Amino acid sequence: MSKRTIRDINPRGKRVFVRVDFNVPLEGDRITDDTRIRAALPTLIDLLNRGAALVVASHLGRPKGPDPSQSLAPVAKRLSELLGKPVKMLSDCVGPEVEAAVKAMKPGDVVMLENLRFHAEEETGDEGFAKQLAGLADIYVNDAFGAAHRAHASTAVMAKFLPSVAGLLMGKEVEMLTKVLDSPERPFVAILGGVKAKIGVIESLMQKVDTLIIGGGMAYTFLKAQGKEIGASVLDEENSETAQRILEQTAKSGPKLMLPVDVVVTTPAGVKFKPSIKFVEGSPVEVVSASAIPADRMGGDIGPETRKLYGDEIRKAKRVVWNGPMGIFEIAQFAEGTREIAQAVADSDAMSVVGGGDSAAAIEQMGFADRVTHVCTGGGASLEFLEGKELPGIAALQDK
Ligand code: 3PG
Numbered sequence: 001m002s003k004r005t006i007r008d009i010n011p012r013g014k015r016v017f018v019r020v021d022f023n024v025p026l027e028g029d030r031i032t033d034d035t036r037i038r039a040a041l042p043t044l045i046d047l048l049n050r051g052a053a054l055v056v057a058s059h060l061g062r063p064k065g066p067d068p069s070q071s072l073a074p075v076a077k078r079l080s081e082l083l084g085k086p087v088k089m090l091s092d093c094v095g096p097e098v099e100a101a102v103k104a105m106k107p108g109d110v111v112m113l114e115n116l117r118f119h120a121e122e123e124t125g126d127e128g129f130a131k132q133l134a135g136l137a138d139i140y141v142n143d144a145f146g147a148a149h150r151a152h153a154s155t156a157v158m159a160k161f162l163p164s165v166a167g168l169l170m171g172k173e174v175e176m177l178t179k180v181l182d183s184p185e186r187p188f189v190a191i192l193g194g195v196k197a198k199i200g201v202i203e204s205l206m207q208k209v210d211t212l213i214i215g216g217g218m219a220y221t222f223l224k225a226q227g228k229e230i231g232a233s234v235l236d237e238e239n240s241e242t243a244q245r246i247l248e249q250t251a252k253s254g255p256k257l258m259l260p261v262d263v264v265v266t267t268p269a270g271v272k273f274k275p276s277i278k279f280v281e282g283s284p285v286e287v288v289s290a291s292a293i294p295a296d297r298m299g300g301d302i303g304p305e306t307r308k309l310y311g312d313e314i315r316k317a318k319r320v321v322w323n324g325p326m327g328i329f330e331i332a333q334f335a336e337g338t339r340e341i342a343q344a345v346a347d348s349d350a351m352s353v354v355g356g357g358d359s360a361a362a363i364e365q366m367g368f369a370d371r372v373t374h375v376c377t378g379g380g381a382s383l384e385f386l387e388g389k390e391l392p393g394i395a396a397l398q399d400k
């Protein structure tokens with residue numbers, strides 16, 4: 001990567017501010033997935049081994065002001081377990097108490113600041129606030145790949161005020177995403193799902209891939225653009241015309257664009273988007289042709305014929321990027337499409353990079369995470385990277 005990393009600095013005897021993305025899912029104060037905490041360990045351990053004192057900082061959720069239910073205290077506790085040393089949880093991220101605690105640190109000490117988003121100035125990218133954060137340390141390390149698409153005070157602005165380098169996770173994410181986009185192996189297959197029609201990513205990947213596989217909610221926007229009846233399935237109206245243009249363009253000059261030929265449907269009443277709902281109850285779940293979705297049914301997953309066609313294509317690939325699930329995989333009857341695609345990606349001998357967010361959660365949950373080349377820790381960030389956008393959190397760091 002073209003940016004300086006922690007390999008290029010000597011942190012001995014220094015206070016190092018490490019911006020991590022510890023925005024982890026919580027149920028009460030129980031962390032249900034600590035992947036993002038474990039992913040930052042190599043950076044934290046390396047800096048500690050080389051004699052730094054660490055000020056670890058993150059956001060959690062999207063609080064509007066201080067909110068005890070979104071405190072980072074449970075995260076500090078888990079980090080302490082993983083590091084095998086005390087992590088002192090502070091009650092804020094700026095102010096005299098924080099300054100005093102940070103000043104008292106010795107090499108090897110770790111403190112965790114409270115949720116940066118308890119201050120509105122974080123998200124507005126306020127310079128004064130960024131300066132206050134920078135005042136806590138001698139060096140700034142950004143290892144928060146998951147938040148690199150945000151130009152917030154702690155993710156980008158504070159880099160102006162300190163020597164600023166990338167952490168090892170940030171470096172690895174950029175390396176893997178760059179590799180999968182730019183290496184010469186073919187065929188290159190992109191699999192896109194999720195609800196929104198990810199137009200920017202499609203337009204960017206169209207220039208690079210041999211096959212574009214579309215599933216999940218966004219498939220219905222394309223089926224509709226082909227003039228098909230999609231019943232009560234989700235439609236991304238805003239992007240209907242663009243979807244049509246993409247269909248015309250790919251038909252003319254490639255890449256090969258694959259859409260579902262069959263789908264698993266139920267009635268909208270059967271689909272409740274609540275974490276507690278794991279099954280469709282009281283409504284029929286059935287497979288229909290993607291050209292004949294009944295008016296009162298909505299699609300929840302790709303059907304068995306589609307899974308086979310997609311799977312065959314993926315197994316032949318030499319490079320795969322995947323972002324977004326194939327259906328509502330949180331509901332058992334709609335999980336099979338995503339599961340079979342995960343299986344195909346795992347079976348292929350392709351270099352495979354799975355975008356963060358839902359597809360990363362799915363591949364973890366389904367047990368295939370260690371059979372893909374790389375699972376990103378960032379959802380929105382990996383999408384914007386695939387789109388070819390410059391990420392503010394990376395751009396702000398010092399060049400090599
Ligand atoms: C994420 O989980 O996507 C990142 O932590 C960024 O969070 P945000 O979407 O609330 O900015």
Ligand code: MG
Nearest residue numbers: 357379380381
């Ligand atoms: Mg997000």
